[in-house]
Amino acid sequence: MDTTPSGLGLRDADGPTEEWFTDQTTGQRFVKMGDIVFPPRKVWMKTYGCQMNYHDTDRIIDHLKSLNFTQALEVEDADLVLFNTCAVRDLANNKFYSHLGNMKHQKALKKDKLVVGVGGCVAQTEGKELIKKYRHLDFAFGPDTIDSINDMVYRTYAGDSKFFINNWDRSENFSIQTKISHGTPQAFVNIIKGCNKYCTYCIVPYTRGKERSRKLDEVVEDIRRLVKYQGIQEVTLLGQNVNSYGKENGESLAQLILELEKLDGLELIRYTTSHPYDISDDLIKVHGISKKLSKHLHLPVQSGSNTVLKRMNREYTIEHYLDRIAKLKEAQPEIIISTDIIAGFLNETDEEHQDTLKLLDTAKFDFIYSYAYSKRNKTRAARSEDHLTKEIRSARLREIQLHQLDLQAVTREKLVGKTFRILVEGKNTFKDETKWKGRTNCNRIIHFLPSDEDENLQWHWVNVEVTSTTALSCQGKFISDLGKKLIPIQ
Ligand code: SAH
Ligand code: SF4
Numbered sequence: 007m008d009t010t011p012s013g014l015g016l017r018d019a020d021g022p023t024e025e026w027f028t029d030q031t032t033g034q035r036f037v038k039m040g041d042i043v044f045p046p047r048k049v050w051m052k053t054y055g056c057q058m059n060y061h062d063t064d065r066i067i068d069h070l071k072s073l074n075f076t077q078a079l080e081v082e083d084a085d086l087v088l089f090n091t092c093a094v095r096d097l098a099n100n101k102f103y104s105h106l107g108n109m110k111h112q113k114a115l116k117k118d119k120l121v122v123g124v125g126g127c128v129a130q131t132e133g134k135e136l137i138k139k140y141r142h143l144d145f146a147f148g149p150d151t152i153d154s155i156n157d158m159v160y161r162t163y164a165g166d167s168k169f170f171i172n173n174w175d176r177s178e179n180f181s182i183q184t185k186i187s188h189g190t191p192q193a194f195v196n197i198i199k200g201c202n203k204y205c206t207y208c209i210v211p212y213t214r215g216k217e218r219s220r221k222l223d224e225v226v227e228d229i230r231r232l233v234k235y236q237g238i239q240e241v242t243l244l245g246q247n248v249n250s251y252g253k254e255n256g257e258s259l260a261q262l263i264l265e266l267e268k269l270d271g272l273e274l275i276r277y278t279t280s281h282p283y284d285i286s287d288d289l290i291k292v293h294g295i296s297k298k299l300s301k302h303l304h305l306p307v308q309s310g311s312n313t314v315l316k317r318m319n320r321e322y323t324i325e326h327y328l329d330r331i332a333k334l335k336e337a338q339p340e341i342i343i344s345t346d347i348i349a350g351f352l353n354e355t356d357e358e359h360q361d362t363l364k365l366l367d368t369a370k371f372d373f374i375y376s377y378a379y380s381k382r383n384k385t386r387a388a389r390s391e392d393h394l395t396k397e398i399r400s401a402r403l404r405e406i407q408l409h410q411l412d413l414q415a416v417t418r419e420k421l422v423g424k425t426f427r428i429l430v431e432g433k434n435t436f437k438d439e440t441k442w443k444g445r446t447n448c449n450r451i452i453h454f455l456p457s458d459e460d461e462n463l464q465w466h467w468v469n470v471e472v473t474s475t476t477a478l479s480c481q482g483k484f485i486s487d488l489g490k491k492l493i494p495i496q
C-alpha cells in the first residue's frame with residue numbers, strides 16, 4: 007500500500023491493504039485486499055474539465071494498478087467505469103449527464119457486473135443527489151478523496167454500494183508524490199490546490215476548497231525524481247491560481263522556478279493558471295532570467311471592462327492587467343500571452359462588451375479561450391438578477407471569436423520563415439496526409455512532413471521552419487533532428 011503522506015484523501019491506516027500473489031497453476035497474478043480477491047480487471051475513465059482533472063485521472067489510474075486494474079480503451083471492455091467530472095460550465099456538465107445516463111444500458115448488458123463511479127467537481131457538490139437519482143451509479147467521490155479510490159472500489163466489491171464521499175483534506179500542508187504512468191517526457195505536477203479568490207461567477211472554490219500549497223522542497227525533490235528516474239524533460243506546474251503558490255509557507259512560485267532551473271535534464275518549465283492580480287514583480291523578473299521557463303504565459307483576463315471585472319470580483323483593473331503584460335514583455339521580449347474571456351457576463355452592456363473587443367486589439371493575445379457566461383448554483387453571481395438573453399450572449403461570444411481569429415491570422419503570418427525547436431508529440435492524419443506535430447517553447451503547435459517516412463520522431467526535439475500559417479495552425483518543414491535528449495544549456 008502507498009504510505010506516502012497524502013493531501014488528496016488519507017487512507018484509513020487500519021483498513022485492509024493490497025497484496026499480490028500468483029496462482030501457481032495458471033501463473034495469473036491476483037491481488038488480495040481484506041478477504042476479497044481481485045482478478046485482472048479493466049477500468050475505463052472519462053475525464054472532463056481542466057488539466058487538474060486530467061492529472062487526477064492519471065493518479066486514480068496509477069492507484070488502481072495496485073488493485074489489478076489496467077486501462078480499457080473501449081468502455082465495452084470495462085469492469086469499472088469512472089467519470090472525472092467538471093462543474094465549471096453547463097456544456098461539460100450536460101455531456102457528463104448524458105454519458106452517465108448511457109451507462110444504465112451498458113450495465114444492463116453486463117448483467118450488473120459493471121461498477122460505475124463518479125468523481126471530480128460535480129461529485130463534490132452534487133454527489134448525494136447523483137447517487138439518489140441514478141440507480142445504476144455505485145459511488146461518488148470528491149476531488150479531495152482520490153487517494154482513497156482503492157478503498158472505495160474495495161467497498162463496492164465487498165457489496166457496499168450507493169455511497170458518497172466528499173471529505174475535505176484538512177491537513178496543514180498539501181503533500182503528495184506525483185504519479186505518472188504515460189511514459190512520455192512531459193509531466194504535470196500539482197503544486198497548489200483549491201482557490202481562495204471567489205470570482206463571483208466561478209464554482210471552483212466550492213468544488214476544490216481552500217488554497218493549499220505543497221512545500222517547495224517537496225516539489226523540487228518530486229520533480230528531481232521525475233527527471234532522474236522517469237525521463238521527464240518538460241514539466242507544467244499546476245494549480246487554479248499558481249501565483250498564490252507558497253503564500254502560507256513564506257515561499258513563492260518565483261523561488262520555486264529558480265530552484266527547478268538548477269535541475270540538469272529538465273528542459274522546459276510551464277505553469278498554469280495565473281491570476282493577474284497575483285503575478286508579482288519577482289515572478290516577472292524570473293521570466294527575464296530563466297533559461298528554462300516557457301515563453302508563453304496563459305493569463306486569463308475574463309473581460310476588457312473595468313466595471314465587469316468589478317462585478318466578477320477579479321480584484322484588478324484593465325490598466326493593471328496591461329501594465330503586467332508590458333512589464334513581462336520588458337523582462338522577456340519574446341513572451342506571448344493567451345487568455346480566457348467570458349462573453350455576456352451578468353447584465354453586461356453593449357459598451358462593456360465593446361471594451362472587450364478593444365482589449366483584444368490592444369493586448370494582441372496569441373490565442374484565447376472564450377465562453378458564454380454560464381450560471382452556476384452556489385456562486386454569488388447566481389443570486390443576482392440577469393437581464394441578458396441567451397441569444398445576446400451567443401452573439402457576443404461569436405463576435406469575440408471572429409474578431410480574435412482576424413487578429414490571430416495576422417500574428418501567425420509573421421511566423422513564416424522563422425525556425426523553432428519543438429518537442430514532437432505525435433502524428434496527425436488530415437486529408438490522407440500524415441504529419442508530425444510538436445509544440446514550440448511558446449506553446450504553438452507546428453505540423454510538418456517527415457524527411458524520411460519511416461523515421462520515428464516521437465519525443466525527439468527537432469528544428470522546423472514555419473512555411474505557412476492560418477489563424478489556427480502552423481505548417482512547417484523539417485530542418486534537423488536534435489535527438490531525444492538535448493545538449494545541456496551552458
Ligand atoms: N483558475 C483559472 C481557471 C478557472 S476555470 C483562472 O482563474 O483563470 C477556466 C475558465 O473557465 C475561467 O478562466 C473562465 O474564463 C471560465 N469560467 C469559469 N466559470 C465560468 C462560468 N460560470 N461561465 C463561463 N465561463 C466560466
Ligand atoms: Fe475560479 Fe477565479 Fe479561482 Fe480562477 S481564480 S478558479 S476563475 S474563483
Ligand code: F3S
Binds near residue numbers: 054055092
Ligand atoms: Fe472544472 Fe473542477 Fe477543473 S470545475 S475546470 S474540473 S477544477
